[in-house]
Amino acid sequence: MTLAVILKQVPDVVEELAIDPSGTDLDRDSVSYVVNEFDEHALEEALLLREATGEDVVVVGVDTTGELDQALYTALAKGAQRAVKLVGDVEGSWLSTRALAGLLAPVIRELSPRLVLTGVQAPDDLDGQLAPTLGALLDWPHTGVVVGTELADGLVRVRKELWGGIMLDLELATPAVLGIQAARATPRYVPVGRVRQAMRESTIEEVEVETPVESAPKLSRLRAPEAAGRAEMLTGSPSDVVERILEILRARGLY
Amino acid sequence: MAERILVLAEQLEGQLTDVTLELIGVARRLAAPRGSTVDALVLGEGVSALAATVPADRTLLMEHPALRLFNPEAAQRALEAVARETSPWLVLVPNTSLGMDVAAAVATRLGWPLVAYCQAIEERDGQLVATSQLFGGKILADCPVGTDHAVISVLAGAFSSEAAAPEPPARIERLAPPAELDGLRVRAVGLERPEAADVDITRAEKIVAVGRGIESKENLELAEELAEGLGAVVAASRPLVDAGWLPRSRQVGKSGLKVKPRLYLALGISGAPEHLEGMRDAELIIAVNTDPKAPIFDVAHYGVVADLFEVAEALQERLGG
Numbered sequence: 001m002t003l004a005v006i007l008k009q010v011p012d013v014v015e016e017l018a019i020d021p022s023g024t025d026l027d028r029d030s031v032s033y034v035v036n037e038f039d040e041h042a043l044e045e046a047l048l049l050r051e052a053t054g055e056d057v058v059v060v061g062v063d064t065t066g067e068l069d070q071a072l073y074t075a076l077a078k079g080a081q082r083a084v085k086l087v088g089d090v091e092g093s094w095l096s097t098r099a100l101a102g103l104l105a106p107v108i109r110e111l112s113p114r115l116v117l118t119g120v121q122a123p124d125d126l127d128g129q130l131a132p133t134l135g136a137l138l139d140w141p142h143t144g145v146v147v148g149t150e151l152a153d154g155l156v157r158v159r160k161e162l163w164g165g166i167m168l169d170l171e172l173a174t175p176a177v178l179g180i181q182a183a184r185a186t187p188r189y190v191p192v193g194r195v196r197q198a199m200r201e202s203t204i205e206e207v208e209v210e211t212p213v214e215s216a217p218k219l220s221r222l223r224a225p226e227a228a229g230r231a232e233m234l235t236g237s238p239s240d241v242v243e244r245i246l247e248i249l250r251a252r253g254l255y
Numbered sequence: 256m257a258e259r260i261l262v263l264a265e266q267l268e269g270q271l272t273d274v275t276l277e278l279i280g281v282a283r284r285l286a287a288p289r290g291s292t293v294d295a296l297v298l299g300e301g302v303s304a305l306a307a308t309v310p311a312d313r314t315l316l317m318e319h320p321a322l323r324l325f326n327p328e329a330a331q332r333a334l335e336a337v338a339r340e341t342s343p344w345l346v347l348v349p350n351t352s353l354g355m356d357v358a359a360a361v362a363t364r365l366g367w368p369l370v371a372y373c374q375a376i377e378e379r380d381g382q383l384v385a386t387s388q389l390f391g392g393k394i395l396a397d398c399p400v401g402t403d404h405a406v407i408s409v410l411a412g413a414f415s416s417e418a419a420a421p422e423p424p425a426r427i428e429r430l431a432p433p434a435e436l437d438g439l440r441v442r443a444v445g446l447e448r449p450e451a452a453d454v455d456i457t458r459a460e461k462i463v464a465v466g467r468g469i470e471s472k473e474n475l476e477l478a479e480e481l482a483e484g485l486g487a488v489v490a491a492s493r494p495l496v497d498a499g500w501l502p503r504s505r506q507v508g509k510s511g512l513k514v515k516p517r518l519y520l521a522l523g524i525s526g527a528p529e530h531l532e533g534m535r536d537a538e539l540i541i542a543v544n545t546d547p548k549a550p551i552f553d554v555a556h557y558g559v560v561a562d563l564f565e566v567a568e569a570l571q572e573r574l575g576g
């Protein structure tokens with residue numbers, strides 16, 4: 001049996017994000033892509049499960065960036081056994097979660113995994129998270145905000161985080177879909193040399209998919225939050241700034 | 256016809272969460288000009304007393320053993336059944352750990368559009384627009400919402416709970432649980448509450464909060480020293496806690512703790528919506544970040560675009576001297 005991990009590349013939000021002239025998408029040419037941080041955790045959790053149960057790990061993704069190979073080879077170098085790339089007329093597009101789930105569902109069904117793991121959310125999930133959407137399409141049990149998993153006979157035990165440190169323990173019959181918040185360990189690092197080796201020694205399986213009918217999220221306009229909010233900016237040298245901060249604190253009796 | 260708005264009420268162990276009242280407040284505001292009524296769906300077991308306190312026009316109460324603890328499958332089936340039955344034009348679900356399991360699944364099953372991470376719902380030029388907070392809070396997406404069925408998942412803390420009328424509901428209607436609740440594939444085993452912490456950050460008057468900009472566990476020492484000099488305690492964003500650098504009890508945000516200190520000094524924290532949820536109500540927020548576009552500056556009272564190490568060291572010098 002296998003564990004399927006879904007990886008998605010998303011705009012790196014640490015970088016400057018520009019809106020394109022249409023006003024309904026980011027300027028994709030200036031975006032730099034990274035694998036969704038929570039998907040990295042999903043991969044790590046799957047690799048930890050593999051260490052305990054010997055399941056094969058298959059990484060799956062829809063190539064909307066033309067750069068997915070890098071992410072898939074990195075996953076193979078980290079210890080995944082197979083990589084499947086869905087290709088089609090979707091490059092450069094912002095797929096809605098429902099369209100993404102629609103493309104993935106038949107491929108996942110075909111793979112027939114014990115578990116599907118993906119990130120709890122992504123920065124561009126305008127129409128909701130992938131795990132519950134895919135779970136609903138497949139009609140498999142699902143849950144998100146997962147911080148720990150354990151496979152047992154016919155089920156998976158998961159620890160789901162609520163708030164204030166409260167944890168909810170659930171058991172889901174497998175196959176199930178999980179949205180991972182944090183793996184039990186920090187996602188492992190893999191040296192570039194190992195990724196290069198994976199590029200030489202392994203192949204990525206390709207599946208041709210049709211373009212979804214309504215693929216993009218429905219929105220009228222993207223915009224930046226109102227003119228940098230309400231913070232008054234303190235400028236000058238570090239010591240100038242510190243003097244100002246201390247003044248502010250003093251005025252409020254905080255220092 | 257815009258007859259009904261359905262709100263999924265969230266409760267844990269018989270306690271209604273704050274976000275439920277915020278949702279009912281929004282629902283009331285949207286309902287009034289349209290002549291809609293507000294239904295609140297309460298799911299649980301032995302929660303009729305709680306149902307009586309929900310300030311909706313009508314409280315729909317569904318009780319079943321599978322709904323005692325939160326069970327994502329049970330909640331999804333229940334909400335889906337009620338939405339099919341009552342056909343609301345708008346369904347509001349909290350974008351919480353519980354609501355996230357339900358909103359996208361139910362919207363997908365019903366084929367209704369979903370706007371997630373909603374932080375504002377406003378009338379603009381005769382059109383209802385839901386604004387979603389995306390890309391770590393750096394970009395907002397305005398989404399038109401029609402009156403022929405939509406689901407919106409709403410960020411906790413985005414709306415005031417005061418708009419929810421305080422009077423008890425006009426009526427409580429008991430609903431029979433759908434048959435699927437007897438054949439679930441998900442079982443809720445139990446809840447675990449956190450152990451008592453060494454420091455209670457929710458009671459601290461001053462907090463020095465550090466984020467991923469601090470780079471390493473060793474650098475936390477700088478934050479500890481600053482906190483000592485200021486009479487503050489150290490708290491952190493989630494990634495530092497996930498990395499094991501600080502205990503879970505120091506985490507501020509959606510899945511951590513909500514704090515309201517007199518001073519929140521944020522060093523190297525981007526201000527993701529999940530972090531802001533836990534600290535936006537602090538009396539004084541001062542943020543230091545190298546990125547002038549960091550969303551933390553949208554909630555901060557004072558901002559410094561600078562290297563946190565330079566500012567922290569200069570501050571430490573003044574405090575130590």
Ligand SMILES: Cc1cc2nc3c(=O)[nH]c(=O)nc-3n(C[C@H](O)[C@H](O)[C@H](O)COP(=O)(O)OP(=O)(O)OC[C@H]3O[C@@H](n4cnc5c(N)ncnc54)[C@H](O)[C@@H]3O)c2cc1C
Nearest residue numbers: 466467468492493508509510511523524525529544545563
């Ligand atoms: C369901 C769910 C629940 C969550 N709950 C929480 C929660 O409770 N609390 C929480 O915090 N997060 C939570 N998150 C995670 C959240 O989405 C963000 O990933 C997290 O808050 C980011 O932490 P950060 O700001 O420290 O890191 P980043 O977003 O990586 O930001 C680091 C910042 O440091 C700045 N920086 C870098 N170097 C320097 C320097 N030398 N000087 C000054 N600035 C510098 C950068 O410009 C950047 O803005 C949750 C996520 C999900 C999906």
